[in-house]
């Protein structure tokens with residue numbers, strides 16, 4: 001029997017951009033500042049947008065660097081499905097075979113189908129018998 005899937009498994013794509021200043025004498029090295037897709041500089045935990053603008057102005061004025069280019073980085077990952085355990089709690093289903101409800105200890109596969117505890121007494125007995 002399968003539990004209700006309250007959030008389906010989904011592929012998530014994250015995109016970030018940097019304004020990259022490449023050092024002319026040492027290709028492949030330089031500075032990258034966080035920006036949006038149009039090159040507008042962004043603040044983060046290390047610097048405010050104004051601090052980045054000041055640094056970009058220094059780099060633009062420095063003849064050792066090429067004119068900046070916008071670089072785009074994309075990465076994707078899969079967020080696991082989340083099911084509603086028969087005890088009522090949410091249970092994440094990232095593993096193909098073994099996902100445990102942290103509240104009641106029931107086990108499910110990634111499709112939300114109930115399964116026996118893979119570390120429990122019944123699994124050990126079936127394994128010893130060669131049928132599991």
Ligand SMILES: [Zn+2]
Nearest residue numbers: 085087101104
């Ligand atoms: Zn549960």
